[in-house]
Amino acid sequence: MAEGPAAPTDDRAILAVERLSLSFGGLAALAAVDLRVRAGSITGIIGPNGAGKTSLLNCISGFYRPDRGRVLLDGEDVTRLPADRRAALGIARTFQSVSLFEGMTVLDNVKLGAHVRQRSGVVSSMLRLPWASREELALREEVEREVFDFLEMEHLRRRTVGSLSYGLQKRVDLARALAMRPRVLLLDEPVAGMNEEETEDMARFILDVQEERGITIVLIEHDMGVVMDLCDRVVALSFGEKLAEGTPGEIQKDPEVIRAYLGEAA
């Protein structure tokens, strides 16, 4: 008996990247990369240095304009949109190196994440018109509930960003991204430079974000333990091309991936 067609997949690709290509003056950072990310999943992007992982994230978030290809958010083509418009549509990201605003407290950094969702104008804020004050107070309450409480950061509110340890700074980075109430969260090496305890905390937070908020997560990581534990799917890049894609277990055994990481001898 002939096999019926494969069962239709129910995955809604909340984020998709089609034949994405990017080069810097002759050097190809990304070469026709395809990616479909299922809503509510955690996808890991791995690869040696220079593989194009951060370039991919930069194209999705809008910092780079790709030479060819498209970026689709829930079916909508956002390739031509500037970064701040994409943020308003629900793409948030954290950064590999510290990108917190050093001139503001932790509280203000996190509140800034909600910029796209607020409505107050300059004049109404300066004159402290009632509805502007109400919005600001409501924001404070929301941020306390949804972010500070969630990430166990209440004691950090009024601290200046520069006085925080690296691990805490990365947590503030995540907090700020969460304040955007994003649909898709891009994490660029969220546990880089952290010790074991900090890594476990961050991994736990990432899982909580997925489970409790239903936010889709795409993360770049070198820490294989984190990738294997957290990710539903893993994508391996090398020299700008997609080498392999699959579950963590599949990727671990993929010969192409092994070769890219360990060299020909393996």
Place this chain on the structure above:
Amino acid sequence: MDHFLQLLASGVVTGGIYALVAVGFVIVYKATGIINFATGELMMLGAFFAYTAMTAARAPFALALLVAVVAAGGLGALVERVVLRPLLGQRAISVIMVTIGLSSIFKGVAQMIWSGEYRSFPPIFPRAPLVLGTVILPSRQVWPFAIALAAILLVGLGFRFTRTGTAMRATAGDQQAAFAMGIDIRRVFSLSWSLAAVTAAIAGVVVGTIGGISPQLGAIGLRMFPVVILGGLDSIPGALVGGIAIGVLENMAGGYLDPLLEGGGVKEVVPFVALVAILMIRPYGLFGTREVERL
């Protein structure tokens, strides 16, 4: 047509002097990334140094120029060591304001030493004007232009062909790499400021021979912004082209538009209108290097 040619020629000659002022500015920007607002006042001090040498010590012009150059060079190095070195790596506005502060100090000190009076150099150049067909250029314009041109050429060639010049260009391109190659960055900075002060001093002497000397002479330093924006903040050939272009533009605008407008003063403002236009169309100017952004 004669009017046009006359304006053109005067413009070129004035422009050459602007170019010399601009070169000093470009040197500092190339090597250190600093915009030097004190360039005008360094010019003024150079002029006063030469003037003092000529009147108090009865030195002949060439010697007085040499004195001015040496004194200015020393001043430049001193300024770099005492004021600018501590500010290495600070944000742009701090460094801009420091050079503005220095320009204020220089102006005040000059006025205290030499008083606010307006002085002129004793006659230096031969009187005969340069006659090109229907165009007449007074000697007090032509000789300074020649000196300016010679100075620019010397500096340009020096940058290109001497070891020190190459070291300066390397530092301008990438400070860390230059340092890794064994180039003494501090010495390069010091030299850059000395050289900038020297070119400013020569420019100051040159301007002083045309229009006289006073502590206000530095105001001409403002003129160099349109020049370096047109030519490119870090390009010496750009300074030359930009200087001459602005000189011509100024003269043409003054010659043709001034009679039409009531208040006049068109000469002063047109270069700045051009500056804005250039910034909108081609911010890095004709020969400047583009800056790249990284995340």
Place this chain on the structure above:
Amino acid sequence: MLIGNYQETYRSDEALLRTPAVRGWMAALGTAALVFPFVAGDYLLYLANLMGVLAIAALGLNILTGFTGQISLGHAAFMGVGGFGAAFLASRLSVPFWLAVPAGGVMACLAGVVVGVPSLRIKGLYLAIATLAAQVIAEWVFVNWTSVTGGIRGLNVPPARLVGVSLDTDFRIYFLIQAALAAHVWFAANLFRTRWGRAFIAVRDRDIAAELIGVPLFRTKILSFMVSSFYAGMAGGLWAFFVKVVTPENFPLSLSIQLLAMVIVGGLGSIKGTLFGTAFMTLVPEVLKLGVGALRTVWPGAQSYFFPMRDVVFGALIVAFLVFEPHGLAEMWNRTKRFFALWPFEK
């Protein structure tokens, strides 16, 4: 010794003056400001008015340069737009001051939009040079657009009238100026506690990250130019009614530089720093004047050295602060406060 600042509701934690001590100090300051004109002499009153007007302008400049990181070398030009605007409306169209001054502010605000447009394409030093060009061009316009500005002779401004009272003395206009200053300080404090103020600072600190978080860069910079030049315009308009004559000479490049010095010496990105800086940079030349006058007995020629010496002191102060105390008077103040908060413990 200060141990902690405990609030019990988010509302009280979000307030501007959060502790009884701070509220007390503010009340004391307000009382002193109200009493001052009754005890001070004419010249001191004049100085207080001058500082009040300049502080409003400096505050505007700090918003643009200190908080948003956009260097402006043309702030005096915006003051001029506001000043001439208000003066024109008052003297030629008999508009009352309480309309003319804000109208001047709005005109300056629109000029700010024009000057800010290049920020779409250029940033940093290039934008600074563009503002310098704007200053030069504005000065030329002030001199040459004689139908509006009166050219070199300028415009004479009738004194402001408030409920029938003519504010034609330093004593009377003091209250207007200080009230305006207090209001503008309050507006600025509100701004930086809320959405757009945070956006300004984000653009200053890391503009790329800010954009990726959703802050529209160009719009934010333009808004900053608008607020900043509105402040300058208001200051210019108040100046018009304070000095009662407006000429192009009142708004030169050197004023732009003075304002920058006030902001930097006071502390970039600090509101109270601007107030300190304005007072400091206005009073230092006055102290110098007194000193030179006192020297006259010993050294008769001293008087003629006043102007150049003022230039030297001005420049030296700028250089000294930038080398030794780059965060300005505000930082010195904070350090002192911290010292007393922790006393008798150290650090």
